[in-house]
Amino acid sequence: MAVDTPGPDTPTPLATEIATGIATHGPMRFDAYMDVVLYHPTGGFYAAGGRAGARAGDFLTSPEVGPLFGAVLAAAVDQWWDAAGQPSAFTVAEVGAGPGTLAAAVRLAAPRCAGVLQWLMVERTAAQRAGHVDRLGAATGLPGHGEHPHRTPTRTRTGASASAGPSDGGGSSWCRSPTLPDDVPIDVVVANELLDNLAVRVLERTSTGWAEVWVDVSDGAHGLVLVETLVDLR
Numbered sequence: 001m002a003v004d005t006p007g008p009d010t011p012t013p014l015a016t017e018i019a020t021g022i023a024t025h026g027p028m029r030f031d032a033y034m035d036v037v038l039y040h041p042t043g044g045f046y047a048a049g050g051r052a053g054a055r056a057g058d059f060l061t062s063p064e065v066g067p068l069f070g071a072v073l074a075a076a077v078d079q080w081w082d083a084a085g086q087p088s089a090f091t092v093a094e095v096g097a098g099p100g101t102l103a104a105a106v107r108l109a110a111p112r113c114a115g116v117l118q119w120l121m122v123e124r125t126a127a128q129r130a131g132h133v134d135r136l137g138a139a140t141g142l143p144g145h146g147e148h149p150h151r152t153p154t155r156t157r158t159g160a161s162a163s164a165g166p167s168d169g170g171g172s173s174w175c176r177s178p179t180l181p182d183d184v185p186i187d188v189v190v191a192n193e194l195l196d197n198l199a200v201r202v203l204e205r206t207s208t209g210w211a212e213v214w215v216d217v218s219d220g221a222h223g224l225v226l227v228e229t230l231v232d233l234r
């Protein structure tokens with residue numbers, strides 16, 4: 001099976017780079033291949049494609065459809081804050097935050113806990129993290145762990161601008177990070193459409209036992225093509 005080619009005659013630069021690497025160093029395990037095609041800093045899907053989270057793109061996630069998903073999550077965040085005894089600081093880490101659409105919808109929904117809410121968008125792709133600044137003015141890291149976050153007056157449930165306060169919807173802070181920090185207290189971790197974006201190993205049961213999918217190259221009509229190959233695990 002040929003993979004990662006936009007057409008039979010025109011492999012992408014990344015496909016060519018991968019194929020050359022495999023020809024030089026040998027086959028790649030599928031998870032390594034999946035990681036590079038999604039997250040290569042220039043040629044990967046999220047960095048170069050620009051076709052995620054758009055109606056004319058490759059797929060559309062629930063937060064991208066409209067603000068309702070974020071409003072529902074905002075209500076859930078208030079419930080978790082209530083259940084925690086309405087602490088004076090409440091930190092939500094959103095892992096795999098994409099360009100910040102869900103966070104923006106949560107802010108728009110003005111949860112009751114907004115005055116004490118710190119929302120940390122954890123996103124490994126730099127091109128996606130840029131959206132956190134554009135949409136939310138997000139700073140890097142949490143207070144005391146990097147820059148100070150951008151604390152925004154958000155609208156109240158009646159739509160008026162408000163100062164910070166746990167019941168008036170104002171003063172939430174919006175931050176971003178490429179990784180989930182392990183040295184800051186986080187109250188809730190949320191993620192939407194993350195797990196299917198983690199690089200996976202692929203095993204196949206064959207007539208002789210378990211095998212693993214790797215990616216190799218083969219000679220095609222127009223040069224090297226990427227092909228699946230099975231590695232016997234016995």
Ligand SMILES: C[S@@+](CC[C@H](N)C(=O)[O-])C[C@H]1O[C@@H](n2cnc3c(N)ncnc32)[C@H](O)[C@@H]1O
Binds near residue numbers: 095096
């Ligand atoms: C399908 S998008 C979902 C974006 C957003 N949550 C939504 O529902 O629209 C998956 C996102 O997870 C990010 N991602 C994948 N692995 C990650 C990791 N280990 N840490 C942080 N972000 C990750 C990707 O860069 C991508 O932006």
